[in-house]
Amino acid sequence: MIFTVLSFLVTLAILVVVHEYGHYRVAVACGVKVLRFSVGFGRVLWRRQHGADATEFVVSALPLGGYVRMLDEREGPVDADEQHRAFNRQPLSRRTAIVIAGPAANLLLAVLLFAAAQWIGTDEPKAVLSAPTAASLAERAGMRSGDWVRATARQGDEWTEVRSLSDLRWQITRAALDGQPLQLSVTDLRGRATHTVMLDLSRLDASEIDATLMRQVGLGTAYSDPVMGEVKIGGPAAKAGLRSGDQVLKVDGQPVADAQSLRERIRQSVRNGVASTMRWQVDRAGQVLDIEVAPRVMDDNGVGIGRIDAFVGGPVEMVTVQRGLWEGLQRGAERTWELSVLTLKMLGRMIVGEASLRNLSGPLTIADYAGQSAQQGLSYYLGFLALVSVSLGVLNLLPLPMLDGGHLMYYLFEGLTGRPVSELWLGRLQRGGIAILLALMSVALFNDVARLLGLH
Numbered sequence: 001m002i003f004t005v006l007s008f009l010v011t012l013a014i015l016v017v018v019h020e021y022g023h024y025r026v027a028v029a030c031g032v033k034v035l036r037f038s039v040g041f042g043r044v045l046w047r048r049q050h051g052a053d054a055t056e057f058v059v060s061a062l063p064l065g066g067y068v069r070m071l072d073e074r075e076g077p078v079d080a081d082e083q084h085r086a087f088n089r090q091p092l093s094r095r096t097a098i099v100i101a102g103p104a105a106n107l108l109l110a111v112l113l114f115a116a117a118q119w120i121g122t123d124e125p126k127a128v129l130s131a132p133t134a135a136s137l138a139e140r141a142g143m144r145s146g147d148w149v150r151a152t153a154r155q156g157d158e159w160t161e162v163r164s165l166s167d168l169r170w171q172i173t174r175a176a177l178d179g180q181p182l183q184l185s186v187t188d189l190r191g192r193a194t195h196t197v198m199l200d201l202s203r204l205d206a207s208e209i210d211a212t213l214m215r216q217v218g219l220g221t222a223y224s225d226p227v228m229g230e231v232k233i234g235g236p237a238a239k240a241g242l243r244s245g246d247q248v249l250k251v252d253g254q255p256v257a258d259a260q261s262l263r264e265r266i267r268q269s270v271r272n273g274v275a276s277t278m279r280w281q282v283d284r285a286g287q288v289l290d291i292e293v294a295p296r297v298m299d300d301n302g303v304g305i306g307r308i309d310a311f312v313g314g315p316v317e318m319v320t321v322q323r324g325l326w327e328g329l330q331r332g333a334e335r336t337w338e339l340s341v342l343t344l345k346m347l348g349r350m351i352v353g354e355a356s357l358r359n360l361s362g363p364l365t366i367a368d369y370a371g372q373s374a375q376q377g378l379s380y381y382l383g384f385l386a387l388v389s390v391s392l393g394v395l396n397l398l399p400l401p402m403l404d405g406g407h408l409m410y411y412l413f414e415g416l417t418g419r420p421v422s423e424l425w426l427g428r429l430q431r432g433g434i435a436i437l438l439a440l441m442s443v444a445l446f447n448d449v450a451r452l453l454g455l456h
Contacts, residue, residue, distance in 0.1 A: 238310070
């Protein structure tokens with residue numbers, strides 16, 4: 001818990017400092033006097049003055065954001081000899097540059113973070129798939145257990161290499177949200193028998209980016225052999241005589257393709273609240289044995305499923321995904337652009353009701369993911385940090401009062417009409433913007449709590 005909180009605070013601190021530094025650096029370059037650079041809100045915990053303008057750099061008690069306070073005649077009287085350095089006296093082009101610099105800094109940070117994660121490298125599951133879900137899109141397309149996806153392509157586009165399972169899922173997610181079919185270049189486990197599979201993702205209801213989307217496609221977990229791992233003492237597997245290392249060949253006379261298929265058969269062994277005894281054929285050090293296994297019944301959200309209290313599945317084959325200096329930068333820029341476009345598309349679909357509001361996440365979910373990614377290693381944490389930085393950059397560019405995009409909206413009006421937005425309308429828009437932001441924050445927090453309680 002403490003590690004999760006610390007990871008969350010570090011994440012916020014980095015993103016806020018970078019965002020506000022973008023505003024600060026461009027303001028100074030434009031000759032605007034900066035009075036305060038604050039990380040956080042509320043009571044000041046730490047203060048230091050620096051620079052020719054004696055700018056205050058402070059850390060405040062509430063770490064959920066930050067701000068840069070500039071000299072501005074709208075916030076108080078300004079000496080005549082400093083009026084040329086006030087923000088409100090700057091030309092429209094300079095004010096626009098100062099406002100847009102914050103989100104731009106977050107997007108640039110995302111490029112560098114994604115690139116750094118690529119340079120360090122990550123160990124990810126190989127894009128070898130377990131058996132697709134019965135009657136799913138993948139099964140109807142002809143995919144089978146052990147299929148190794150080597151590349152993907154949309155219609156009319158060039159083939160893109162698939163380096164890992166996460167690469168494949170990303171390509172499928174993008175194509176599903178765009179409502180476009182996706183071609184897969186597939187081989188067997190040994191890289192032979194190359195053939196093409198067409199996933200008609202345009203037929204899916206891609207309203208949410210979560211595990212539900214992959215279940216609709218039918219792609220399961222990474223392939224692993226149907227081998228018994230650790231067996232819990234006193235559990236159904238131990239009582240049946242199963243041992244770690246047993247290779248499962250058949251269940252009830254049907255061949256077992258992979259660990260995912262075996263786990264699914266165990267789950268579905270329950271009928272009308274009673275678990276059926278299963279006849280397993282296993283290979284134990286070259287000796288074929290017939291073993292009867294009686295799973296126990298466990299309640300899963302009101303549905304009875306089978307459990308044998310043992311780890312099922314051999315180790316998943318992993319690959320190291322690492323890129324060079326230029327390729328990593330290029331990939332970082334591509335991923336930042338793709339995520340920015342994807343974020344805007346999802347927001348647009350939520351506004352028109354084509355996507356669920358459950359896609360919104362708040363501070364609790366971000367904190368949880370921050371802790372998980374930090375525990376997995378530096379490259380995973382950098383990737384997570386980049387993802388949140390993209391979201392922060394894009395969301396701040398939305399044309400909502402109280403956000404940077406709202407100020408840009410005012411400047412667009414000023415550029416088109418030659419006059420600024422009136423004080424009356426500024427007040428009305430600010431109140432409306434606050435109401436919208438509070439509503440979004442409430443939905444995001446509700447989603448966080450619902451996920452923690454297992455309601456989503």
